[in-house]
Amino acid sequence: MIKLKGVTKQFGTTRALDNFSLEVREGLVYGLIGPNGAGKTTAMNILATLLLPDAGTALVNGRDVVQDPQVVRGLIGYMPDFFGVYDGLRSAEYLEFFAAAYGVPAAKRSRLIKDLLELVNLPDKGEVYVDALSRGMKQRLSLARCLVHDPRVLILDEPASGLDPRARAELKEIIRQLKHMGKTILISSHILPELAEMCDEVAIIEHGRLVTCGPVDQITRSAKGARQLKVSVAEPVPDLAGFLNQQPGVSSPWVEGLIVQFFYQGDQSQQARLLQTLVSNGWPVIEFSEVRRNLEEVFMAITGEEGLPNGGN
Amino acid sequence: MAEINPVLLKELRQRFRRGKTAWLLALYLFTIGGFVLAFIYLNWQSAPGYYQPNRSLEIFITLSVAQLFLLAFVAPGLTASVISGERERQTLNVLLTTRLSTWSIVWSKLVASTAFVVVLMIATLPLYSIVFLYGGIAPGQVPGVFGFYLLTMFLFASLGIVCSAFFQRTGVSTLTTYGLVFALTGGTGFLAAFLTEVGRINRPETLVNPGFLNWVVEFLQQTNPVFVLLKILAAEDGIQTGVSLGLPYWANYTIFCLGLGLLLLFWSSRLLLPQPRGRFFRLADKRSHGDGFSG
Ligand SMILES: Nc1ncnc2c1ncn2[C@@H]1O[C@H](COP(=O)(O)OP(=O)(O)OP(=O)(O)O)[C@@H](O)[C@H]1O
Ligand SMILES: [Mg+2]
Numbered sequence: 178m179i180k181l182k183g184v185t186k187q188f189g190t191t192r193a194l195d196n197f198s199l200e201v202r203e204g205l206v207y208g209l210i211g212p213n214g215a216g217k218t219t220a221m222n223i224l225a226t227l228l229l230p231d232a233g234t235a236l237v238n239g240r241d242v243v244q245d246p247q248v249v250r251g252l253i254g255y256m257p258d259f260f261g262v263y264d265g266l267r268s269a270e271y272l273e274f275f276a277a278a279y280g281v282p283a284a285k286r287s288r289l290i291k292d293l294l295e296l297v298n299l300p301d302k303g304e305v306y307v308d309a310l311s312r313g314m315k316q317r318l319s320l321a322r323c324l325v326h327d328p329r330v331l332i333l334d335e336p337a338s339g340l341d342p343r344a345r346a347e348l349k350e351i352i353r354q355l356k357h358m359g360k361t362i363l364i365s366s367h368i369l370p371e372l373a374e375m376c377d378e379v380a381i382i383e384h385g386r387l388v389t390c391g392p393v394d395q396i397t398r399s400a401k402g403a404r405q406l407k408v409s410v411a412e413p414v415p416d417l418a419g420f421l422n423q424q425p426g427v428s429s430p431w432v433e434g435l436i437v438q439f440f441y442q443g444d445q446s447q448q449a450r451l452l453q454t455l456v457s458n459g460w461p462v463i464e465f466s467e468v469r470r471n472l473e474e475v476f477m478a479i480t481g482e483e484g485l486p487n488g489g490n
Numbered sequence: 491m492a493e494i495n496p497v498l499l500k501e502l503r504q505r506f507r508r509g510k511t512a513w514l515l516a517l518y519l520f521t522i523g524g525f526v527l528a529f530i531y532l533n534w535q536s537a538p539g540y541y542q543p544n545r546s547l548e549i550f551i552t553l554s555v556a557q558l559f560l561l562a563f564v565a566p567g568l569t570a571s572v573i574s575g576e577r578e579r580q581t582l583n584v585l586l587t588t589r590l591s592t593w594s595i596v597w598s599k600l601v602a603s604t605a606f607v608v609v610l611m612i613a614t615l616p617l618y619s620i621v622f623l624y625g626g627i628a629p630g631q632v633p634g635v636f637g638f639y640l641l642t643m644f645l646f647a648s649l650g651i652v653c654s655a656f657f658q659r660t661g662v663s664t665l666t667t668y669g670l671v672f673a674l675t676g677g678t679g680f681l682a683a684f685l686t687e688v689g690r691i692n693r694p695e696t697l698v699n700p701g702f703l704n705w706v707v708e709f710l711q712q713t714n715p716v717f718v719l720l721k722i723l724a725a726e727d728g729i730q731t732g733v734s735l736g737l738p739y740w741a742n743y744t745i746f747c748l749g750l751g752l753l754l755l756f757w758s759s760r761l762l763l764p765q766p767r768g769r770f771f772r773l774a775d776k777r778s779h780g781d782g783f784s785g
Contacts, residue, residue, distance in 0.1 A: 225587050229764045247589060255587045261579035265504040277496030278588035322584070 178203040178330060178361040179224065184233035186219050193219040195385040201363055206356050208372035208379035209365040216385040217365040218258055221334050225255040237330055251279070254323030258334040262307040268294065268318055269303035272325060279326035293321040297351060313344035320351060331355065331362045337371055349375050406441045408455065409464035417460065424451055438468060497595055501602030511606060518560065518610050526553055526617050546626035551723045553621060554635050557614065558642065558719055562675055565607055565643050566667035569650025571660040572599040578660060592762035596651060596755050604647050611639055634722045641747040642715045646671050648751035655761040675715050682710035686729050704731040712739050713746045
């Protein structure tokens with residue numbers, strides 16, 4: 178449904194996208210993950226017909242975004258990472274404006290707007306001025322706005338940023354419904370766990386290049402090659418790090434007060450055995466857990482950068 | 491399409507809902523109306539009860555010129571933010587992903603922003619009728635002046651729109667528009683006068699091409715709103731160059747305003763398209779990222 182082939186985009190000396198390729202099959206929720214400046218927004222802007230690629234092709238449903246921008250615009254609903262709303266317009270009027278801008282027949286609009294407001298849980302906000310909505314509401318209204326022309330593809334640039342946990346959960350629910358409606362959804366974030374729950378597949382992008390892509394469990398499994406574990410002890414003990422370093426699968430332990438963190442390779446039963454070893458050797462362990470790693474660390478684990486251990490070690 | 495353009499409808503809604511609009515209208519009428527009434531009052535004082543066609547023409551001329559200057563202030567202020575404002579509020583990208591063509595966006599923005607100016611002018615019509623009642627004005631002059639306003643406003647508004655499409659910031663865009671409007675009203679007038687002086691001081695035979703100089707002066711004054719307005723008002727004949735530009739002055743001015751205005755609008759619509767990197771479009775190229783980190 179979405180296909181990027183060898184897309185390159187250069188801004189001055191920065192190469193925002195470097196021979197970037199990606200394929201998203203119809204009906205999938207696809208996550209695009211990368212740290213700040215990785216090129217996610219650039220890739221999405223190219224798909225949204227807002228930027229021209231310097232090289233390569235971008236297709237939506239087989240239509241080239243450069244050759245047929247008008248067709249592509251009708252196929253996609255795009256929500257930018259930062260967006261504003263018009264002042265002096267009510268929510269319903271806001272949606273009506275975009276429905277008209279997409280050429281939705283006037284007779285269908287009021288029904289459509291009602292349905293959309295319901296879908297995004299704003300059923301009673303139609304007469305409220307847009308600029309008086311809270312940030313989460315604006316985000317949802319914007320999502321409704323993406324849907325006015327019933328696009329087959331949604332391109333959502335960091336839709337969850339700036340939302341509180343509850344709003345995030347609501348967003349996830351809406352995305353689930355949209356998937357159910359058969360939409361293909363490309364969604365970006367720099368937090369892997371956030372996407373892992375709602376995506377079927379993810380691609381990891383850094384410095385404009387594709388690092389890896391595939392089904393979520395596959396990615397997390399490969400990333401599990403080096404999980405980060407944390408051990409807390411009740412009282413100071415000498416050379417815990419040294420002891421850990423001798424255990425199989427442990428690498429790069431570092432101590433901060435009563436906490437030791439290290440990278441660990443091994444499955445869950447091996448991990449349980451490690452805990453047993455620690456306890457049976459008399460270490461006063463009060464906590465033994467996996468650190469929820471942020472994306473950068475997953476990167477490091479996957480790409481083996483910065484001298485950290487990688488999966489094949 | 492029978493339906494009103496969505497951008498136009500939206501803009502009108504936004505503009506006419508704001509309290510600002512009513513205030514501006516009130517202020518405008520107050521300024522112009524106060525001026526006319528003061529003039530009439532003073533006239534009445536000096537010679538009560540007299541029919542004074544010359545005086546009336548004077549009011550008409552002053553009123554019309556004053557209105558031109560107010561236009562020159564209002565039109566750029568209303569148009570110089572139409573695109574850059576959307577960019578600053580981060581609504582432009584979304585608008586550009588709809589199926590509206592950039593040309594229809596630009597065009598509806600022009601109509602919406604000038605609609606207010608048209609309202610301003612229509613609101614001043616009663617004042618004109620007062621002046622008209624006092625006599626001394628040919629019936630054709632009032633429509634002539636209003637046609638002139640429409641054309642001039644179209645040109646000024648197009649200037650504002652192209653600046654707002656070209657520059658990232660509304661501040662820069664507004665300043666540049668005022669600069670250009672000033673150059674077009676004052677600047678070319680002074681230039682015409684200056685060039686005439688140059689022609690007069692130098693003996694014709696020492697000039698490279700006196701015919702060309704005269705042509706330039708004639709062109710400048712026929713495209714200068716102040717000169718053209720004074721000519722419509724039959725108050726001033728301008729600088730005598732003896733050159734003809736082929737058509738009557740009002741036709742030349744019409745062509746100039748419509749032609750240049752349409753060209754600028756077309757350029758604006760091109761500036762809104764995604765830009766391949768190029769020298770002239772650099773400024774526009776940054777926009778997609780523009781304000782990304784403020785929100
Ligand atoms: N219009 C532009 N002009 C100059 N540089 C740009 C422009 N747009 C993007 N870049 C650069 O391209 C790179 C990729 O930017 P992009 O916005 O695509 O990253 P991102 O993955 O969306 O990051 P974030 O998580 O911060 O949103 C960055 O280094 C950025 O500075
Ligand atoms: Mg981004």
